[in-house]
Amino acid sequence: MSATAVAAPAVHSLWTTAAAAPIHAPKIEYAQLSPILVVLGAAVAGILVEAFVPRRARYGTQLAVTLIGLAGAFAAVVGLAATGYATTKADLAAMGSIAVDGPSLFLQGTLILVTAVGVLAIAERGLEPQSREVPHVDAFAPQAAAVPGSEDEKAAARAGWSTTEVFPLTLFALSGMLVFPAAGDLLTLFIGLEILSLPLYLMCALARRRRLLSQESAVKYFLLGAFASAFFLFGTALLYGYAGTLDLGGIAKVVTGDAAPNAALNASAHGDALLLIGGAMIVMGLLFKVGAVPFHAWTPDVYQGAPTPITGFMAAATKVAAFGALLRLLYVALPEMRWDWRPVMWGVAILTMALGAIVAVTQTDVKRMLAYSSIAHAGFLLTGVIAGNKQGVSAVLFYLAAYSFVTLGAFAVVTLVRDAGGEATHLSRWDGLGRRSPLVAVTFALFLLAFAGIPLTSGFSGKFAVFSAAAKGGAVPLVVVGVLCSAVAAFFYVRVIVRMFFAEPRADGPSVAVPSALTGTAIAVGAAATLVLGVFPQWAFDLADKASVFIR
Amino acid sequence: MSGQSFLSTSGTEIAFVLVGIVALGAALLTVTTRQLVHAALWLVVALGALAVEYLLLTAEFVAWVQVLIYVGAVVVLLLFGLMLTRAPIGPSPDADSRHRPLAAAVAVAAAALLVTVVADAFRTTWITLRPGAGSAEANGIGLFRAWVLPFEALSVLLLAALVGAIVLSRRRAARPGVHEEADD
Numbered sequence: 001m002s003a004t005a006v007a008a009p010a011v012h013s014l015w016t017t018a019a020a021a022p023i024h025a026p027k028i029e030y031a032q033l034s035p036i037l038v039v040l041g042a043a044v045a046g047i048l049v050e051a052f053v054p055r056r057a058r059y060g061t062q063l064a065v066t067l068i069g070l071a072g073a074f075a076a077v078v079g080l081a082a083t084g085y086a087t088t089k090a091d092l093a094a095m096g097s098i099a100v101d102g103p104s105l106f107l108q109g110t111l112i113l114v115t116a117v118g119v120l121a122i123a124e125r126g127l128e129p130q131s132r133e134v135p136h137v138d139a140f141a142p143q144a145a146a147v148p149g150s151e152d153e154k155a156a157a158r159a160g161w162s163t164t165e166v167f168p169l170t171l172f173a174l175s176g177m178l179v180f181p182a183a184g185d186l187l188t189l190f191i192g193l194e195i196l197s198l199p200l201y202l203m204c205a206l207a208r209r210r211r212l213l214s215q216e217s218a219v220k221y222f223l224l225g226a227f228a229s230a231f232f233l234f235g236t237a238l239l240y241g242y243a244g245t246l247d248l249g250g251i252a253k254v255v256t257g258d259a260a261p262n263a264a265l266n267a268s269a270h271g272d273a274l275l276l277i278g279g280a281m282i283v284m285g286l287l288f289k290v291g292a293v294p295f296h297a298w299t300p301d302v303y304q305g306a307p308t309p310i311t312g313f314m315a316a317a318t319k320v321a322a323f324g325a326l327l328r329l330l331y332v333a334l335p336e337m338r339w340d341w342r343p344v345m346w347g348v349a350i351l352t353m354a355l356g357a358i359v360a361v362t363q364t365d366v367k368r369m370l371a372y373s374s375i376a377h378a379g380f381l382l383t384g385v386i387a388g389n390k391q392g393v394s395a396v397l398f399y400l401a402a403y404s405f406v407t408l409g410a411f412a413v414v415t416l417v418r419d420a421g422g423e424a425t426h427l428s429r430w431d432g433l434g435r436r437s438p439l440v441a442v443t444f445a446l447f448l449l450a451f452a453g454i455p456l457t458s459g460f461s462g463k464f465a466v467f468s469a470a471a472k473g474g475a476v477p478l479v480v481v482g483v484l485c486s487a488v489a490a491f492f493y494v495r496v497i498v499r500m501f502f503a504e505p506r507a508d509g510p511s512v513a514v515p516s517a518l519t520g521t522a523i524a525v526g527a528a529a530t531l532v533l534g535v536f537p538q539w540a541f542d543l544a545d546k547a548s549v550f551i552r
Numbered sequence: 553m554s555g556q557s558f559l560s561t562s563g564t565e566i567a568f569v570l571v572g573i574v575a576l577g578a579a580l581l582t583v584t585t586r587q588l589v590h591a592a593l594w595l596v597v598a599l600g601a602l603a604v605e606y607l608l609l610t611a612e613f614v615a616w617v618q619v620l621i622y623v624g625a626v627v628v629l630l631l632f633g634l635m636l637t638r639a640p641i642g643p644s645p646d647a648d649s650r651h652r653p654l655a656a657a658v659a660v661a662a663a664a665l666l667v668t669v670v671a672d673a674f675r676t677t678w679i680t681l682r683p684g685a686g687s688a689e690a691n692g693i694g695l696f697r698a699w700v701l702p703f704e705a706l707s708v709l710l711l712a713a714l715v716g717a718i719v720l721s722r723r724r725a726a727r728p729g730v731h732e733e734a735d736d
Contacts, residue, residue, distance in 0.1 A: 026700045033701075040708060047715060097701035145723040152723070165719045172712040179705060191705045198709060202716035234666075241673065274673040277665070 029093040032085060032100040034076040035108050039175045042069020046168030055161075059136070062167040063123050069171060070116045073178075077109040081547075090551040096247055097188040099328070102547030104182035106397050107324040111317055114404045115174045117522050118313030121412045122166060126516040128208065128422075134160035139307045139415065140206045141214075148211035163206055170313065173199040177317055181324025185246040186236045186282070186333075189325060193232065193289065196321055197225050200314050204306040209422035217305025224298045228288035235281025239333075242274035248333035249552035255336045279334055283341065286329065289322035290378045293351040300363075303371035308423060311367065312411030315374050316404035323381055323400055327393060330385065332550050338388055345386050346478060353379030353485035361492045366414055366425045369492065370407075373451055376489050377403055383482050384466030387473035394548035395465035398540055402450075402458035402533045409526020410447040412519055416440055417510050424510035427496065432505025437512040441500045443527055448497055450530045452490040458533035465541065568608045575601035586643045592630050599623050611686030 030037065042065055049061045080100065083089065090101035098104075128137035140163040143156035176195025183189035205218030240246055243254040244262035253259040255275065288295040303311050334341060356376030363369040381403075384396040417424050417433065417440070424430070434441035450457035463486065467479045515523070533540055578597035585591050599622040606615035684690065695703050 024697065026697045028700070043708075044711075047711070050715075094701040095698050097699070143723065144720045163719060165715055168715060169712065169719070172708065172715075175708065185702075187699060187702045188705070191702045191709065195705060195709045195712065199712050199716060202720060205720060238669065241670070273669050277669050 026095050028095075029091075029100075032080065032091070032093040033098060034080070035073045035112070036098075036175055036178045038073040038076055039069055039112075039171055039178060042066060042072070043168045043171035043175060045069070046165075046171060050165055050168070058164045059123075059125070059162065062164045063119070066119050066167045066171060067116065070112055070119070070174075074109060074112045074116075077105055077112060081105045081109070086547050087549070090549070092184045092249075092551065096184045098179065098182050099184040099248075099332075099551050100182065101551035102549050103324060103327065103393065103397060106544060106547035107181045107320055107400070108178050110397075110401045110404065111174060111177050111320055114316045114320065114408060115170065115313065117405070117408050117525050118309065118317065119167070119170060120518045120522040120525075121309040121312055121408070121415065122170060124309065124415065124516060124519040125162075127415060127418065127513045127519070134158065136160075136162070137208070138162050139208055139309055140166055141208050141211060144206055148215075153211075166203055166206065166310075169199040169203055173203075174317070177321035180321040181328060183325065183328070184248060186239060186248070186251075187246050189329070190229070190232055190236060192321075192325070193229065193285070196318065197229070197289075200310075200318065201225060203310045204302055204314075206310070207305065207307040210305070213305040214307065215305075217302045220305075221298055221302045224288070228285045228295065231281045231288075232285025235278045235283075235285065238274045238278030238281065242278060248328065251333040252335060252552065255334065275337070276340060279337060279341070280344070282329060283326070283344075286322055286326045287348060290319055290326065290381070291375050292348050292378050292382060293355050293375065294348070296352070296355070296375050296378075299375055300368045300371040303374070304365060304367045304425075308367065308411055308415045312408045315370070315411065316407040319374070319378065319381075319407075320400045320404050323385070323396060327385060327396060328550060331393065332552060335388075342386055342388065345382060346475070349379050349382035349386060349478060350481050351379075352376070352382060353482055357485040357488040357492075360489065363492075364427050366427055366430065366496075367411075369427070369496070370410060370414075373489065373493075374407065376485060377451070379485065380463060380466055380482055383470040383475065383478050386475055386478065387466070387469040389469065389473050390548050391469040391545075392466070392473055393550075394541070394544040395462075395469040397544040397547060398465050398533075398537070399462035401540065401544070402462040402529070405526045405529035405533075406447050406450045406457075406459060409523050409530065410444065410451070412522045412526065413440060413444045413447065415519065416513050416515055418513050419508075419510040427499065429506070429510050430496065431499050431503035432509065433499075433512070434501035435505050436509065440512050443523060445497045445500065446527055446530060448493040450534065452493040453486050454490075456531075456534045458530045458537070461534055461537035461541075564608055568605065571601050571604045571608070575605065588634055588644060589631070592627055592634065595630070596623055596627050599627070606686075609686070610681045610683055613686055613688040613691045615686075 045065050046062055049058060049065060053061050080086070085091070085100050086102040086105045090099075092098070093100050122139070125136040125138045128139070130137050134157070141153075142159070142161040142163070143153065144163060146153035146156055173196050176192050176197070176199075179188060179192035180196055183192050201218055201222040204221055205215050207214030236246070239251060242261060243251045244260075245251060245254070250259065254261045284295065288298075291299040303315060306314065330338070330341060353376055356372050356374075356379055360369050360372035360376065363372060381396055381399055384392050384399060386392070387395070414425065415423060417430065419429065434445075446457065450459035453459040453463040463482075467482055470476075470482070471479045575598050578594045578601060582591050582594040582598060585594060599618065603615045603618040603623065606612075606618060
């Protein structure tokens with residue numbers, strides 16, 4: 001028997017097409033891909049702006065192109081959802097590469113909104129100290145190639161250069177994120193992963209202040225990310241060896257026995273080792289991106305080193321995209337394997353929640369504390385993934401939407417508290433902030449309470465949803481651990497609030513910069529989403545619930 | 553399966569094993585030699601041997617891509633990188649770090665895992681190769697039909713990488729005071 005003729009006829013495969021067949025044009029559903037295409041179009045337009053628009057006009061043009069592109073993409077998502085692509089017309093598009101279904105559209109909509117808010121913070125130019133010659137200074141290095149601290153760098157700063165390429169790079173990252181949770185096969189999943197990661201590695205290296213820390217974080221992120229990608233790719237190869245197809249739905253069929261596995265496999269072994277180790281390697285690659293515990297080591301360093309607006313965007317959007325992909329992989333390709341992956345994921349979730357919450361207590365830097373808090377939240381989200389039921393999917397979707405706006409808002413507030421060296425991220429510097437600038441302190445306290453999961457904030461609704469889904473899915477001990485870890489986590493969130501409101505302000509304490517309308521809007525949207533999803537969560541639950549069915 | 557046996561080896565199979573030994577030996581020399589340029593040249597041998605293996609498995613298109621991209625472009629880039637950074641020609645004993653045993657242990661463990669998995673999954677299965685299955689035509693049909701979206705998405709990735717590389721590496725001499733200079 002030929003090794004290459006083993007795939008079921010309905011399942012396309014890399015090497016099986018008959019050589020003599022004429023080439024038929026592929027069928028591409030452009031309308032269903034429109035959110036991704038619009039974002040890519042805006043990104044390419046942004047590159048052309050870099051090339052042809054004079055330096056003076058670039059910032060405004062880039063911001064306009066980016067926001068118009070995001071608005072167009074969001075309109076496309078809403079249009080697709082309104083015409084039933086989330087429910088009745090859900091289908092695989094572009095030769096099975098992209099799944100247009102409820103979870104895809106929900107996450108794509110969330111990602112586009114998150115990016116829009118993130119772009120507002122990225123576009124802020126009013127926080128750094130300015131001079132008459134250089135009236136606008138953003139958070140990014142004026143010339144990334146200049147040696148930190150060199151004469152070149154100072155000259156570039158004096159010349160008022162800015163790296164407006166971050167706008168198209170953000171859009172490229174977003175396009176990868178839109179592909180990632182919607183991928184219908186492992187190859188598209190891998191390429192989505194790469195497209196979302198590469199621009200993020202680059203943007204991590206672009207901080208204006210503390211550039212060595214920023215460059216170190218970018219190199220660390222890149223090397224560890226490349227390592228995770230290698231794991232992912234090898235897992236893909238092993239799963240292909242097992243199933244003879246890369247389609248998620250096709251793999252599920254082989255696992256359940258509805259389709260024949262790769263016939264070259266030994267009949268007695270059925271290649272279970274290939275399936276288990278391949279699946280484990282792919283899940284490892286995804287767990288790296290969500291920052292779950294054995295693969296979390298990059299998170300604190302990268303969150304601390306990256307420019308804070310980028311950290312906010314990355315922390316919120318990467319988590320949404322990566323959890324979407326994890327859900328799709330586990331619920332579409334490997335649902336029948338859940339007796340194998342659930343115990344492992346239990347361990348990962350418990351470790352992630354516990355380590356994130358406990359290590360965060362010892363942190364003295366706001367950005368590092370928020371990084372460990374994001375690790376703990378990855379653990380809470382994993383409990384929803386483990387639930388293994390439809391309620392678990394909708395709970396994770398809701399949690400992602402709620403959590404991402406809180407994160408964006410919190411990091412946007414961090415950009416405001418500054419001293420002569422840039423952002424004052426050491427926690428001791430935040431003493432007494434509530435007396436000096438009550439509004440900023442109250443807003444930050446709101447975000448911290450949402451992280452802690454206090455009722456009437458979106459954090460509470462999200463945690464309630466994932467924990468009740470996990471309990472319903474038979475993971476009660478996990479929920480108990482989750483609640484205990486939430487209590488530990490609440491300790492360090494509340495400690496920051498106590499510092500801000502009840503400690504004596506320092507004489508040499510940081511000042512709070514007055515943001516322009518851009519960062520102001522970002523923080524306001526974050527706070528509004530936190531309150532609305534906390535007080536009136538029902539409509540969002542309904543939306544997530546309607547959107548929680550995957551297409552195979 | 554069709555009466556083939558592991559005892560009656562054909563010329564192709566003998567060649568496959570021999571070329572495999574060459575690839576393995578060249579790879580070992582790449583990581584153990586103390587001369588950077590030699591390491592790059594041994595890498596050429598290892599990657600070239602891999603290309604021959606692809607050819608023997610009828611994956612002719614992949615074989616030529618391997619030659620063009622890895623042997624041609626990647627190693628040449630590597631050599632240029634060595635020359636441009638004025639790396640020493642000749643032995644460089646300080647290139648070894650003290651993590652050598654650890655790296656060796658990780659490499660051996662990874663290789664053992666992968667070899668075990670693949671050998672366990674396929675065991676004694678006989679796979680008959682079909683000539684033409686790996687031809688440029690078959691690959692092209694696969695790429696531009698079933699895999700057209702990932703293929704196009706990859707070009708987006710390359711574009712993003714290109715823009716990022718320019719952002720990170722382009723240097724212009726800043727002229728203080730001239731902050732609205734014309735585009736270069």
